[in-house]
Amino acid sequence: MTPTARREGIPEKDNPKDKRNEEILLSYAKPARRQNVNINERREQAEKNPLEDNWWDDGDQPQGIRLQKVLAQAGVASRRHAEVMIENGRVEVNGRIVNKQGMRVDPNVDVIRVDGVRVNVNEEHEYFVFNKPRGVHTTMSDEEGRPCVGDYLSERVASGQRLFHVGRLDADTEGLLLLTNDGELANRLTHPKYGVTKTYLATVLGEAKGTLTRQLRKGIELDDGIAKADYVQIVDVNQGMSLVRIEIHEGRKHIVRRMFKAAGYPVQRLVRTKVHTVQLGEQKPGTMRALNSSELTALYKAVGM
Structure with a gap:
């Protein structure tokens, strides 16, 4: 299985004079839920409330937190490397490139981007991958007392954390289930409009042949319409059973x-x-x-956020 992709920072060069010019990549920062902002609206807000909203002023105002500190707390880079990013014009605040040090921001209000990707500078939203076992129902509670996903989250629920599942897996199906408290992302990931792909490994009865892959990719008639697979691969055939990998973007039951x-x-x-x-x-x-930053960024891009 291919390991989860990660984005690593580039090591520092041996020559100390070159360190401030080296390129620093995002490592652990979470992209924010909303990647878009109405710049005119923010500009008007800043002009009306210059003391409360100082993003339009490059000076070192007493309000807010220094930008490099916010970036460091978000896991983008160390404070020193964040300063290099700012110096190189890689950081935007509310749509405006910042290249001077000392700017202060409000991480709960201001829209901050690094290399064009909005950074989630607060911890309001959380994103997890859960490996659902077979026989577990995709609900947070079950009136009949059957095993459910909520049973595995009891400690988090008790501490006040509210998570919900993105889509469903039937009780007999195992595997990857996304959990989050980000309702907008969850809705988009399950909406047919975005065609987010899901990959399954199916152990089936019968020795599969090439005709099966062609049939599934061409489309097969079901009682609620034709269903097509985006990709099909016969992984193994042994003793009357077959292991088949199938990728599909539909979400019908x-x-x-x-x-x-x-x-x-x-x-x-x-x-x-x-x-x-x-x-x-x-x-x-x-x-x-928890999802890493590369995974979360990819999901947001897939659904246009």
């Missing part, structure tokens, strides 16, 4: 199982391994991890 059944290969086991570029990897069932 039980669609992967229904497609294989209609093709004559009933699913015996189904695992979702990937959503867009976010991969499950070697993560164990029942465990959860």
Whole structure:
């Protein structure tokens, strides 16, 4: 399985004179939920309230927090490297490039971008990958007392953290389930308009042949219309069973199982391994991890945020 992509910083050069000119890449910063801002509206706000909203002034005002400190706290880079980014014109505040040191900002109001990507400088939103075990229902609570996703989040719920699942996996399906408190991102990821792809590994009954891949990619008739796979690969065939990788962007109920059944290969086991570029990897069932900045950036780009 391909390991999760990460964006690493470029090591410093040996010559100290060159250090301030080296290129620093984003490492752990979270892109913000809203990548767009009405600059005219922010400009008018700044002109009306110069003391409360000082982003339009490059001077060192007493209000707010120094920009380099905000970038460092967000995990973009160290304060020194953040200063280099500012000096090189790589940082924007509310649509305006900042290249002088000492500017102060309000991280809860101001829109801050590095290399054109908006940085989430507060921790309001959280994003996780959960490996849902087989037999667990995709609900936060179950009236019948059946195992559910909420059972794995009891400590977080008790501490006041509110997370919800992005889409669903049926009880018998295992694998990658995104959890977040970012409603806008969750809605877009599940909306058919954006066609976000999901990848599954299906263990099916029968020895699959090339005709299966062609049939699934061409389209197969279901009771609610034709369903097509974006990509199909026969991974292995052994003793009357086949392992098939399938990628699909539709979200109709039980669609992967229904497609294989209609093709004559009933699913015996189904695992979702990937959503867009976010991969499950070697993560164990029942465990959860936070998305890294590269994964989150890719999801936002996929849904136009």
